Every structure is written in C-alpha cells, then in structure tokens.
Amino acid sequence: MDWNNLRFFMELARAGTLHAAARRLEVDHTTVARRIRALEQQTGATLFTREADGHRLSEAGRQLLPKVEAMEAAFRQMERSGPLAMAADEGLSGVVRIGATEGLATRVLAPALAQFSRLHPRLVVDLLALPRLVHLSRREADIVISLERPARGSVVVAKLADYSLHLYASRDYLGDQHGPQTVEELAGHSFVSYVDDLLFTKELQILDELHRPQQFALRSTSILAQYEAVAAGAGIAVLPAFVAASDARLVRLLPQHHFKRTFWMSMPQEARQLPRMQAVWALLREVAEREQLRLLAP
Known part of the structure; x- marks a missing residue:
C-alpha cells in the first residue's frame, strides 16, 4: 500500500476539507482527491463521506486512521533513533491544530505557542481563536479547549484551568x-x-x-x-x-x-501517542499552570 496515499488520507482526516489538507501538504486540492480515490481503490472501501462542510471519516476510515497514525509514530521513532536524531532541527514535525476560546487563545496561548514554535521549526501550530465551539468529531482541530467538558466520544479529556x-x-x-x-x-x-x-x-x-x-x-x-x-x-x-x-x-x-468558569482540554484517543500531540498537550498544561494567578485574579 502506497505510504503517500496513506499520508494524504491522514491529513484529510485531520483537516476535514480537501482545500485545508492541500494547504498542509502544499499541493493542489485535486491531488488530494486523486490520492484518496487511489487509496479507496486499494482498500476496496469508501473512507470518507462528503458533507456540506467537508469530508467526514466513514466507518472504514475511522478503523484505518489509528493504524496509519501508528505507522507515522513508528516512522518518527525511527527518525529519532537514526543518525540525524542529534541534529537541532530534527525535532517535532507536522501540524497540530488547536481550537480555543478567543480570549484565552489571543491573550494567554499565542505568546507561549510562538516561543514553542521557535524551538521546533518543523512543527506548524494552527491556533483557531474562535468565538464558537470547535468540534473534534468533525476534525476541525486536533486539540480543543472548551468551556464544557466533553460528555461523549473516544476522546482524552483533562481539566486545563x-x-x-x-x-x-x-x-x-x-x-x-x-x-x-x-x-x-x-x-x-x-x-x-x-x-x-x-x-x-x-x-x-x-x-x-x-x-x-x-x-x-x-x-x-x-x-x-x-x-x-x-x-x-x-x-x-x-x-x-x-x-x-x-x-x-x-x-x-x-x-x-x-x-468562575473552567477550561477543558480534549483530543482524540487515537492521537494521544503522537509525539507532537503529547508535546503540545504538555505545553498547554504548563502554560495554564504558569498563568494560574493571572487566570484566577481576584
């Protein structure tokens, strides 16, 4: 099975739309569509359902995604173990998209994420600072910070602050x-x-x-x-x-x-082993702890 097709599948699953995946992969959206069609022919299954707001994983797609992400994680581990592992720029890579409330994202998270990005130049952080709910289930983000604790779904949830x-x-x-x-x-x-x-x-x-x-x-x-x-x-x-x-x-x-209100942080269960997800998750918890006095100013 062609790894490139699997990589395109993974990015479309994360981005949710052909155009967003194409931006991440730096290709035309028609290339993404062509790669997905080729993979579906290889697997003999429909991996996405087309909806008004983009592409959503089918049941076959949901079963395939954690296997592909495990392959990615294994590949990254091999990279870290290889002769280039000591190079300064061979750290975290890929894209992590964070959805957060507007005030928290702009006033608290953005400065810390900017510093983090400087340490990991091959990592791209998308910060969605939106006055609305960002949905994990629709693959709008990899990590979501919300005011309500997610009540269902295969997600990892933690109280942020x-x-x-x-x-x-x-x-x-x-x-x-x-x-x-x-x-x-x-x-x-x-x-x-x-x-x-x-x-x-x-x-x-x-x-x-x-x-x-x-x-x-x-x-x-x-x-x-x-x-x-x-x-x-x-x-x-x-x-x-x-x-x-x-x-x-x-x-x-x-x-x-x-x-007083509470920020809750969540990410898909199948993504928790990815190094970049672990690193950004840990950073967000560190920022919340560091900013606790400011967040709870009397």
Whole structure:
C-alpha cells in the first residue's frame, strides 16, 4: 500500500476539507482527491463521506486512521533513533491544530505557542481563536479547549484551568461617580454583552446570574470586542480577569460578586501517542499552570 496515499488520507482526516489538507501538504486540492480515490481503490472501501462542510471519516476510515497514525509514530521513532536524531532541527514535525476560546487563545496561548514554535521549526501550530465551539468529531482541530467538558466520544479529556470573571466599567463611563455599589444599583446602566441567540455555550450566560439588563450599548460574539467597547466607555460588562484586570482604564465593580468558569482540554484517543500531540498537550498544561494567578485574579 502506497505510504503517500496513506499520508494524504491522514491529513484529510485531520483537516476535514480537501482545500485545508492541500494547504498542509502544499499541493493542489485535486491531488488530494486523486490520492484518496487511489487509496479507496486499494482498500476496496469508501473512507470518507462528503458533507456540506467537508469530508467526514466513514466507518472504514475511522478503523484505518489509528493504524496509519501508528505507522507515522513508528516512522518518527525511527527518525529519532537514526543518525540525524542529534541534529537541532530534527525535532517535532507536522501540524497540530488547536481550537480555543478567543480570549484565552489571543491573550494567554499565542505568546507561549510562538516561543514553542521557535524551538521546533518543523512543527506548524494552527491556533483557531474562535468565538464558537470547535468540534473534534468533525476534525476541525486536533486539540480543543472548551468551556464544557466533553460528555461523549473516544476522546482524552483533562481539566486545563479555572478562571475568574468580574464586572468592569471604564473610568470614563463612571465619570465622577463611584459606580454601583449593590446589584440593585445596576438598574439603569448600559451593558455590553453577548448576542443571546449566537451564544455557543450556556457557560457564557453569566450576566443573567446577577442582573438582567434592560439596556445594551453593544452586543458582540467577540469577548475582545466587548472588552474594547467597555474600555471606550460603552457601559458595564462581565469580562475575564486575564483580559481586563491589568487595564488601568477599567474599574472592577461589585467586588463581592465574581464568577468562575473552567477550561477543558480534549483530543482524540487515537492521537494521544503522537509525539507532537503529547508535546503540545504538555505545553498547554504548563502554560495554564504558569498563568494560574493571572487566570484566577481576584
């Protein structure tokens, strides 16, 4: 069986679309399609089902993938044991795609991943900083950091970190006032929050736990857009402390009230033995531990 065909199969399984796999492999998408057809002829099985948002593994494909990844892992082990193993640039290689919430990805993970990439120039890290849920089951990412613990599927799950959120407003918005001192005094203020019908998890329905606003100055799917709006004086918002606590323009309101949420990290069970996955997984846990005080800022 042609290893190149298997390599194209593996990348399409990870990327989910012909164009994404082609970018990773630095070929045209028609080449990916041709390689997959050739492999399906060799195996006598349909390995993917075509769906509106891309390619999803069939049952035969799901059975084949861990075998191909085991072959890849064995090949990498041979590489590390060979005469080139001591070369500085013969370290981790391949692509690891991480899906994470926008605030965590941009404010906490990106700097650490940039440094990590410098140490491993043959490793490509895709960081999906999206205000929506990224799905492992659809092969949108190799590692997903979410606000809800995955409840099913053949996945490895670990608690990454807790983080705190508080009410903030800008000094410009408050003017000469001290700001609301009680929950009841929140009435009449303008708020910045999420767009309710576009929330991707119930874990972000935080403001309603304290106060149901009557007036919104701005609503956005982006937590960073909310943060910038609050800093510009638009109103009051619940923001992660790791985003807002160090901004001198902002004032924390009602310090007796705070919120806590949890980041969960998951990856497919069959990928846990891959060296690059192990390394990035360990790095993410290290970053969360190192940033614990910042994530849980009181």
